[in-house]
Amino acid sequence: MAMLALLYIGFLSLVAIFSPLIAGTKPIVCRYKGEVYFPCIEYYIRGWKYPIFLKDRFRNVFPKNLKKKDPDSWAIFPLVYQDPYRRVRKGEWEDRPGNQSGAEGRPSQLNLFGTYGTSGIDIFASMVHGTRIALLVGFVSTGIAAVIGITVGAIAGYLGGWVDMLLSRLIELVLCIPSLVLILALLVTIDRPSIWHMMAILGLTGWTSMARLTRAEFLKLRQSEFVIAARSIGAGRLRIMFRHILPNSLAPVMVPIAFGIAAAILIEAGLSLLGFGAPPPNPSWGTILNSGKTTIQAGYWWQIVFPGTAIFLTVLAYNLIGEGIQEATDPRLANPGN
Amino acid sequence: MTSYLIRRFFIGLLTLLLITFVIYGLIRTMPGSPLDTDPAMLDPSKMPREEDLERMRKVYGLDKPWPVAYIQWLRNVRYGNLGHSYSQRKAVSELVKQRIGPTLTLSVTSLFLTYLLAIPMGLYSTVRSGKPEERGISFLLYMLYSFPSFVAALFLQLLFAVKLQGTALELPLFGHQSPGFDEMSSVQQTLDRFWHMVLPVTCFTYASLAYYCRFVKANMEEVIRQDYIRTARAKGLGPIRIILHHAFRNTLIPFVTLLGLTLPGLLSGAIILEQIFNWPGMGQLYFGSISTRDYPVIMALTLMFSVLTLLGQLLADILYAFVDPRITYH
Numbered sequence: 015m016a017m018l019a020l021l022y023i024g025f026l027s028l029v030a031i032f033s034p035l036i037a038g039t040k041p042i043v044c045r046y047k048g049e050v051y052f053p054c055i056e057y058y059i060r061g062w063k064y065p066i067f068l069k070d071r072f073r074n075v076f077p078k079n080l081k082k083k084d085p086d087s088w089a090i091f092p093l094v095y096q097d098p099y100r101r102v103r104k105g106e107w108e109d110r111p112g113n114q115s116g117a118e119g120r121p122s123q124l125n126l127f128g129t130y131g132t133s134g135i136d137i138f139a140s141m142v143h144g145t146r147i148a149l150l151v152g153f154v155s156t157g158i159a160a161v162i163g164i165t166v167g168a169i170a171g172y173l174g175g176w177v178d179m180l181l182s183r184l185i186e187l188v189l190c191i192p193s194l195v196l197i198l199a200l201l202v203t204i205d206r207p208s209i210w211h212m213m214a215i216l217g218l219t220g221w222t223s224m225a226r227l228t229r230a231e232f233l234k235l236r237q238s239e240f241v242i243a244a245r246s247i248g249a250g251r252l253r254i255m256f257r258h259i260l261p262n263s264l265a266p267v268m269v270p271i272a273f274g275i276a277a278a279i280l281i282e283a284g285l286s287l288l289g290f291g292a293p294p295p296n297p298s299w300g301t302i303l304n305s306g307k308t309t310i311q312a313g314y315w316w317q318i319v320f321p322g323t324a325i326f327l328t329v330l331a332y333n334l335i336g337e338g339i340q341e342a343t344d345p346r347l348a349n350p351g352n
Numbered sequence: 353m354t355s356y357l358i359r360r361f362f363i364g365l366l367t368l369l370l371i372t373f374v375i376y377g378l379i380r381t382m383p384g385s386p387l388d389t390d391p392a393m394l395d396p397s398k399m400p401r402e403e404d405l406e407r408m409r410k411v412y413g414l415d416k417p418w419p420v421a422y423i424q425w426l427r428n429v430r431y432g433n434l435g436h437s438y439s440q441r442k443a444v445s446e447l448v449k450q451r452i453g454p455t456l457t458l459s460v461t462s463l464f465l466t467y468l469l470a471i472p473m474g475l476y477s478t479v480r481s482g483k484p485e486e487r488g489i490s491f492l493l494y495m496l497y498s499f500p501s502f503v504a505a506l507f508l509q510l511l512f513a514v515k516l517q518g519t520a521l522e523l524p525l526f527g528h529q530s531p532g533f534d535e536m537s538s539v540q541q542t543l544d545r546f547w548h549m550v551l552p553v554t555c556f557t558y559a560s561l562a563y564y565c566r567f568v569k570a571n572m573e574e575v576i577r578q579d580y581i582r583t584a585r586a587k588g589l590g591p592i593r594i595i596l597h598h599a600f601r602n603t604l605i606p607f608v609t610l611l612g613l614t615l616p617g618l619l620s621g622a623i624i625l626e627q628i629f630n631w632p633g634m635g636q637l638y639f640g641s642i643s644t645r646d647y648p649v650i651m652a653l654t655l656m657f658s659v660l661t662l663l664g665q666l667l668a669d670i671l672y673a674f675v676d677p678r679i680t681y682h
Contacts, residue, residue: 183363183367186367187367187370187371190367190371190658190661190662190665191371191375191654191657191658191661192616192620192657192658192661194620194623194624195620195623195638195653195654195657196375198623198638198639198642199375199378199379199642199650199654200378202379202382202642202643203378203379203381203382276498280500283500283502283503284500284502284624287502287624287628288624288627288639303502303503303506306506307506307628310506310509310510310513310514310525311514311525313510313514313515315510315515318506318507318510319507319510322500322503322506322507325500325503326498326499326500326503329498329500330495330498330499333494333497333498334498
C-alpha cells in the first residue's frame with residue numbers, strides 16, 4: 015500500500031512539474047517572427063510576461079494571433095487547451111465553442127471536470143495547476159517545520175539541563191494553543207496573505223511533534239558509545255549533534271514528517287475552503303471547493319466531487335506513506351505475533 | 353500528589369499568561385481595527401465624528417500601547433470580566449453563553465456516539481484479527497480516517513440536501529433549526545433539531561470513530577499477547593470474559609489519557625465544520641470575531657480554548673494515576 019501511495023505521489027509530482035504542458039492556453043514552444051519562445055514559462059512565474067507578446071497585444075490568446083500576426087509561425091500547444099486563470103471564449107481555437115458556466119458547465123469533452131459555476135473557468139486546468147500548490151504547501155511548510163523541530167529537539171535533547179527545561183516549556187506552550195486558532199490569528203496579521211505566507215505559518219506552528227521525537231531520540235543516543243567515542247577524540251558539540259546523532263535518529267522523525275505533509279495539505283485546503291486562502295485567481299484545490307460550497311444549492315456537483323476526491327487521495331497517500339515508515343522503523347510492529 | 357498538583361497549577365498559569373500575551377500582541381498588530389471594520393460605520397451618514405472615535409478608542413483601550421492594554425485586560429479577567437464585544441454590543445460572557453449550547457450538543461453527542469461505536473468495533477476487530485471481515489473493517493476505517501471531514505461535509509450536503517431534495521431522505525443543508533421554529537409544537541421542535549443535527553454529527557463523529565477504533569485495536573493487540581491472557585485462557589475462561597474482563601480493562605489506561613485530550617476539542621474541535629454547516633457555535637463565533645477584529649471575543653475564546661487544553665492534560669495525568677496505581681507523582 016505504501017508503495018502504491020508513493021507511486022501516486024510521484025505521479026502528482028510529475029503533474030505538478032509539467033502542469034503547463036498538460037493544461038494551458040499558452041504554447042509550450044512556438045516560433046514567432048523568426049525567434050523561438052516558450053510562453054508556457056509564464057505559468058511558472060506569475061506576473062512575468064514575454065515583452066514581445068505584450069507589445070504585439072496578444073492578450074494571452076495565442077492560436078488566433080500567432081496565425082494573424084505571423085503566417086509563418088508555428089506552435090506546440092498543451093494537451094488540453096484550457097486556462098486555470100480565465101475563461102476560454104468562443105473562437106479562440108478554430109471551431110471550438112467557449113466555456114459554458116452555470117448548469118451548462120457540467121463535465122464534457124471540452125471541460126473534462128466541468129467549469130466554475132460563476133466564472134466558467136475550466137476546473138480540470140485549475141486542478142492540474144492546483145497540484146503545484148498542494149504539493150508545494152506540503153513540502154515547504156513541513157520542511158520549515160522539520161528544520162525548526164529538529165533543531166529545537168536536538169538542542170534540548172543533547173544539551174539537557176536548563177536549556178532542555180526551557181525548550182520543553184516552549185514546546186508545551188505551542189502545543190497548548192489549538193493549532194487552527196493560532197494559524198487563524200497569525201494569518202489575519204498579514205495584510206494580503208499569499209500562499210507563501212500560509213506555508214510559513216503552517217511551518218511555524220507544526221513543528222512540535224518533530225521536536226519532541228528528536229529530543230527523545232537525542233536523550234537516548236547521547237549516552238551511547240559512539241557519541242562518547244566522538245567526544246573523546248575531540249569532536250565539537252555541533253559536529254556530534256548533526257553529524258553523529260542526527261543521522262541515527264532520523265528514521266523515527268520521518269513518521270511525523272509524512273503525517274505533517276498530509277496535515278499541511280489538509281489545513282491549506284480547509285482554510286482556502288473558508289476563504290482564508292490566497293486570494294483568487296489562485297487555482298488551489300480548496301479554492302475550487304470554496305466556489306462549490308457557495309453554489310452548492312444549484313447542484314454543481316463537479317465543483318465539489320473532483321477537488322474533494324483529489325484532496326482525499328493525496329492526504330490518504332501521505333498517511334499511508336507515514337504508516338509505512340512507522341511499520342518499517344518500529345520494531346514492535348515489525349514482527350506480529352499472530 | 354498535592355505538591356505535584358500545585359506545581360502543575362503554577363506552570364499552567366504561566367503558560368496561560370504567555371499564550372494570552374502572544375495572542376494579544378498578534379491581534380493588536382493585525383491590520384485594521386474593530387472601529388473601521390464594523391459594517392455600520394461604512395455608511396457615510398453614520399460615520400462617527402472624530403471626537404466620538406477618540407472616545408471609543410479610549411473606552412476600548414485602543415489608544416494605549418498594547419502591552420499596557422494587555423495588563424488592563426488581565427486585570428479585568430481576574431475579576432471575571434471578559435469585556436464587551438465591539439461588533440455585537442453585548443458582554444462576551446453572554447455571547448459565549450449563547451453559543452456554548454449548540455457547540456456542546458454537537459460535540460458531546462458525537463463523543464458519546466464515538467465511544468459507543470468505537471469500543472465494540474475495536475474489540476470485534478481484535479477478536480477477528482486477520483480474518484477477511486476484520487480486514488474489511490480496518491480498510492474502511494483507514495479510508496474514513498484519511499477522509500477530510502470538510503470534504504465529507506460537502507459531499508453529504510450535496511447528496512442529502514441537494515440531490516435528494518424533495519424525497520423522504522432529504523436533510524437540511526445547514527443551520528440548527530428551521531425558520532418557523534418558534535411556532536412548532538415541542539415534538540416538532542425536537543424532530544427539527546434532530547434532523548438538523550444528523551449531518552454535522554455524522555461528519556464530526558466518523559473521523560474520530562476511525563481513530564478510536566484503531567486506538568482500541570492497537571492497544572488490545574499489545575495486551576492480548578501478554579502472559580496473563582494465556583494464563584486466563586489456560587485456566588479455561590470463556591473468550592468474552594477474557595476479552596472484556598482481562599484484556600480490555602488493561603487497555604483503559606491509554607484510553608483515559610485520550611479522554612483528557614479530547615476535552616479542548618469539545619469547544620474548538622469543529623471550527624471548520626461549524627462554518628460549513630452554519631452552526632451557531634463557538635467556532636463560528638471565533639471566526640466572526642477574527643474577521644471583525646473583535647479583540648475581546650478573540651481573547652476570551654483563546655483563553656477558554658487554552659484553559660481547556662491545559663485542564664485536559666492535567667486531567668489526563670491525574671486520571672492516569674487514578675486508574676494505574678503503579679503511577680505516582682512527586
